[in-house]
Amino acid sequence: xxxxxxxLKNFIIFKDLNERELLLLCEIAKEITYExxxxxFEEKSLARNLHxxxxxxxxxxxxxxxxxxxxxxxxxxxxIFGWSAITDPYTFTASAWTxxxxxxxxxxxxxxxxxxxxNNHIGYRVVKALAxxxxxxxxxxxxxxxxxxxxx
Amino acid sequence: xxxxxxxxxxxxxxxxxxxxxxxxxxxxxxxxxxEQDYDANTEIFRQKSPAKNLYLLLEGRVVIKxxxxxxxxxxxxxxxxxxIFGWSAITDPYTFTASAWTxxxxxxIIVYGQLLRRLFEDDKEIGFYIVDEIATLVGRRFRAxxxxxxxxxxxxxx
Numbered sequence: 001x002x003x004x005x006x007x008l009k010n011f012i013i014f015k016d017l018n019e020r021e022l023l024l025l026c027e028i029a030k031e032i033t034y035e036x037x038x039x040x041f042e043e044k045s046l047a048r049n050l051h052x053x054x055x056x057x058x059x060x061x062x063x064x065x066x067x068x069x070x071x072x073x074x075x076x077x078x079x080i081f082g083w084s085a086i087t088d089p090y091t092f093t094a095s096a097w098t099x100x101x102x103x104x105x106x107x108x109x110x111x112x113x114x115x116x117x118x119n120n121h122i123g124y125r126v127v128k129a130l131a132x133x134x135x136x137x138x139x140x141x142x143x144x145x146x147x148x149x150x151x152x
Numbered sequence: 153x154x155x156x157x158x159x160x161x162x163x164x165x166x167x168x169x170x171x172x173x174x175x176x177x178x179x180x181x182x183x184x185x186x187e188q189d190y191d192a193n194t195e196i197f198r199q200k201s202p203a204k205n206l207y208l209l210l211e212g213r214v215v216i217k218x219x220x221x222x223x224x225x226x227x228x229x230x231x232x233x234x235x236i237f238g239w240s241a242i243t244d245p246y247t248f249t250a251s252a253w254t255x256x257x258x259x260x261i262i263v264y265g266q267l268l269r270r271l272f273e274d275d276k277e278i279g280f281y282i283v284d285e286i287a288t289l290v291g292r293r294f295r296a297x298x299x300x301x302x303x304x305x306x307x308x309x310x
Contacts (some may be wrong), residue, residue, distance in 0.1 A: 017273035025184065064306035072302055094298065116280065124272060124279035128242070131287040134294055135243040141297040142218060142228050142250065148304055149228075150220035 003029035003105050010078055011052050013016050013129040018078045024081075028111040030048040032104050040104075047084035047092050049106040053077050056102025060094045073137075074099075080133060087134075159185040159261050164165055167208050169285035177278050184267040188260050196238075196252040196260070203240035203248045205262045209233050212258025216250045225251070229293070239286050241265030 005022045008014050009031070014022060031054070034040060040051065043063060052057075053075050060073040060081060072094065075081045084092050086109065116123030161178040164170050170178060187210070190196060196207065199219055207214075209231050216237060216290075228250065231237045240248050240285040242265070274281030 062302035064302070066306075068306075070305040072175045072298055072305070083287075083291065084295075087288040093295045095223050116284075120280040121276040124276045124283060127280065127287050128272075129244075129281040131239075131283055131290055132243040134287060134290045135240065138290060138294050138297060141294065141301055145297060145301055146218040146226050146228060147219065147306070149226045150222070150224065 002026070003031050005052060007031075007105060010054065011080065012078075013126050013133060015129060016125040017072060017122065020076065021119070021125075024115060024119065024122065025107075025112075028107060028115060030106050030108075032106055034098045034102045034104070036098050036100050036102070038102075039099045040098065041092050043092060043095045045092050047082060047090045048109050049082060050085040050109070050112060051082040051096070051106040052080050052107075054103040055106060056098060056100040056104075058102060059097050059099050061097060062094045069095075080130070083130060083134060085128070086112060086127070156284060157187045158182075159187050163187070163210065163261065164208075166210070167236060168234075169236060169282055169289065171285070173278065173282040180271060180275070180278065181263065181268075184271065185261050187207070188262050190254045190258045190260060192254055192256050192258075194254045196254065197248050198216055199251045201248050201249055203238060203246045204265050205238060206236065206241040206265055206268060207238040207252070208236050208261040208263065210259040210261060212254060212260075214252050214254055214260075216252055218250050228297075236286075236289065239290060242269070242283065242290045243290070287300045 003026050005026060007021060008022050008025055014063060022140045048149040054078055058081060059071045062072050065068050081096055088111065159182045161175055161182050164178050164181055174254050211233055214231040214237060215227045217225040219225055236254055240246060
């Protein structure tokens with residue numbers, strides 16, 4: 001399904017782009033729906049797509065050595081996940097599962113990398129905003145880990 | 153903390169975030185950077201302070217610490233030569249959320265954040281290649297922390 005400019009405007013990583021730039025991104029974006037309880041991608045698999053959550057809920061899970069798993073993050077609408085797709089070494093380190101019926105926008109890794117190479121101004125603005133998003137997630141994790149360490 | 157010296161393009165080449173830049177572009181970065189020596193056990197920047205600079209470690213060792221509610225500090229990361237720290241200077245909201253301390257005498261390249269961000273705006277090619285590398289580094293840091301947290305949670309669960 002085609003993706004509209006309005007849909008892309010829901011995401012902070014595109015906040016500094018104008019309509020013409022957003023249109024270029026729409027051309028390479030796809031909308032996908034999943035039912036609840038579906039694995040979107042698997043830990044250690046090649047990261048082929050960047051995912052933006054429009055509706056629903058997604059859990060990021062990591063495997064424990066005893067074959068069980070732990071939920072390390074829950075993604076809500078307006079958030080991005082699977083950004084291993086645009087950062088080296090392009091491999092997912094966790095798996096993503098839908099916990100509700102879910103609607104996503106996905107970008108193919110090669111198509112988005114190609115667009116950024118040809119249009120450095122778009123690449124700069126999107127990746128800078130993405131680095132801020134990842135940075136915020138890093139800080140949230142640091143705080144969680146520090147609070148566990150502080151309590152020991 | 154003692155004397156500042158000029159930074160050369162050759163020194164910048166030791167850092168992977170500049171790997172796609174030509175000598176000409178590197179010289180633009182060198183113009184907005186200084187080299188700084190720190191004694192061991194010195195605070196380079198403090199948690200919650202404005203993130204004014206990006207730091208590149210040339211020599212020595214730096215630890216990143218977070219404050220507990222009872223004022224104790226816990227080490228959450230260790231920086232080795234060739235690595236960068238203080239990337240909050242590049243990412244919104246430009247505030248340090250942890251403190252950085254030397255654990256040995258250290259030599260650091262300081263890149264002035266405001267001038268760097270202005271350079272990115274003027275030259276989007278430099279901006280794109282550097283923020284892309286920084287996003288990769290921040291992503292790697294995220295994955296390392298994610299694994300650490302998962303390990304803690306798995307142990308609690310087990």
